[in-house]
Amino acid sequence: MKFLVYRFVPGRDARPRMQRYEVALEPRDRMLLDALERIRATQDDSLAFRRSCREGVCGSDGMNINGRNGLACITPLAGLREPVALRPLPGFPVIRDLVVDMTRFFEQYRSIKPYVIDDAPPERERLQSPEERGRLDGLYECILCACCSGFCPSYWWNPDRFLGPATLLQALRFIADSRDRATAERLDHLNDVYRLFRCRGIMNCTEVCPKNLNPARAIEQIKLHMSKMLI
Amino acid sequence: MAGHGNGRRPRFLNLFRLRFPVGAVCSFAHRVSGVVLALFLPVTIGLLRRSLDGSSGYDAVAGMMSSVAGKLLATLFLWALAHHTLAGVRHLLMDVELGSSLGAARRSAWSVSVLGAALAVLAFGALW
């Protein structure tokens, strides 16, 4: 199978380039990650990429596959147009080959205080009805793979000021949590022309989410929450 | 680690190497059509004023509309108006959660883009 992979080795390469690989796959190689491991094992072990769980839950191997972002470990090789073009997540600083710098992404995630805020100790537990717990569905499952933010044009143009779909989805996860008492502060923090309002509903995020989540809708819901709270 | 002194890290952002979904195309056209409408604003207002400024002004504007350049520009303006309005309605509906699921959003993006183009073609035909 033919691959065209983005290579950049700092210290060796002045500029990134695309490297061709033609690799004989074994029958058990079903997913793109298997092929990448095959390349490392049989041809070029200098190729760098992140990976861990190999089942689409850790979010390590997010990359641009034939022009769209996805997770290598759950992208089937069958049906991929050849040569399979692999590039790092768009817009992120490239450390090496397919490994990108996620520092800013995680700083933005931390900035929205991704934890339940309730300083008053409960009598026993903080109770939550099934209906209230249901409001977290479609939000808690995010694995922070950054496929969405890496495909959002607004995030490309303003990666340091716009929070991006992943972080904003997580912001809603805590706004929607009935146990959290800091809703007003969260909404107030997000009510900023850059932090949230760079989003204009392009919906690239939802198109590429490997967990089938809908960050665009989450951002709309935050705007509705804001409207209800502030009017 | 080696290489950090070399400076900034590269970013992959070659838009020609990306495969954009229909919603992205619709959204980009929404922005372009908006800017086109804004650029046309002085012209539109000027023509409106002229057309209301005596029958000679009215005839002058009608004359401009029948020139080839006038028809082409009018078609561009009408496409921009059609697409921007249709895409805008799509956004307003998504604001209230109508059509914000992936399937619905894709379908509405297609419809808006096709309808906008169709209206432009119709307008061109009507002007001609």
Next chain:
Amino acid sequence: MKAIPGALSAWLVQRLSALYMLLFTFYALGAWLLARPTGYDAWRAWALAPPMRLPGLLFSAALFAHAWVGLRDVLLDYVHPVPLRLGALGLVAAALALTAFGLAPLLFAP
């Protein structure tokens, strides 16, 4: 109604002005189809008729507010150096203001 802080106010202005302009368009289109003014006199009488005045004035206000929010968004997205962005925003604001003044005689014509 207390003032709406932050960027939410701009977003609401953009949405509400859009909605009003949509409604006005249907209104004006309907009125035009009913009247079908042909020739200068009929056109002028129709365009400056009392039922068009106030809605038309509101439409113009909505149009400029909407255009400003939209163009500002474009500049915020693409222009990063702060002085350049502020300059561009100023230019656009001035251009819109000038255009609005160009429309004023029409809105307040006898």
